[in-house]
Amino acid sequence: MKIGELAKRSGLSAHTIRYYERIGLLPYADRDRSRQRDYDASILVWIEFLGRLKTTGMPIREMLRYAALRARGKGTEAERRELLERHREHVRHHLAELQASLLVLDTKIAGYAGTEQRMMDNDATAHQRKPPGTR
Amino acid sequence: MKIGELAKRSGLSAHTIRYYERIGLLPYADRDRSRQRDYDASILVWIEFLGRLKTTGMPIREMLRYAALRARGKGTEAERRELLERHREHVRHHLAELQASLLVLDTKIAGYAGTEQRMMDNDATAHQRKPPGTR
DNA sequence: TATTGACTTCGAGTGCGCTCGAACCCCTAG
């Protein structure tokens, strides 16, 4: 598979794939006789996993640490697991925050729904202090 | 309340507060006789809500649209509600993705836990195609 | 043989959301 095909299949752009290889997120790809990258389908599994890490907010720095351990192969399993477990905690935390904020959003929206015809003004522009005497 | 105090209470830096005012996320603050910003505690409510929007991934551009409607005051409730409802959909979507990825993470971690002494190698470095003849 | 189009490397540019430093001002306490 050449880079264009992999781009289509992975959803990454060819530019991004080269960038990922450059920084070490993707292993250096074999080249064919004309120096073009030639991929095995198995790379898609790795790219998809990277996508999961990205979706869950892992910075590239951290992915690189994981990728490096992975490239070193056997004997790094415990470290990889720890890295992933730490990350999982971040994700759980973020998830909880998101859920809490979603509730706030729901409340706010419900407030607007109530305002629709009643104009209860739950959200006035009343930040500028104007106690008698100021200004 | 001066900017330093507000910074402490809101968790934003004074630099960030000024930046937010500059771009229009925070209303232009009244100044005292020596041209220093003087805040009413009610601004904290708004900052906290901005934090929710930020936590849930709303870009500043969008927050600005909301802030502008809010500043216009009455008559913009329906628009504000719509904006928030659209955002809520984004959040729900993101939440779902996060949950799915969390499951993947769990599975992966469980795989490593199993590998701990057994070395099942669920994650080999086998991307470089090497069918007999290549290279 | 000529053209087409996907590939190559390299380095510069982009958008986002801050973050910081410089140079200056003003009030209060010692």
Added chain:
DNA sequence: CTAGGGGTTCGAGCGCACTCGAAGTCAATA
């Protein structure tokens, strides 16, 4: 009266994760 510790404006710089363009190579097709 002086020193300190706030504050002010302004514009430049930063870290992240791409994204793009230029200039060139290569192989398959008309």
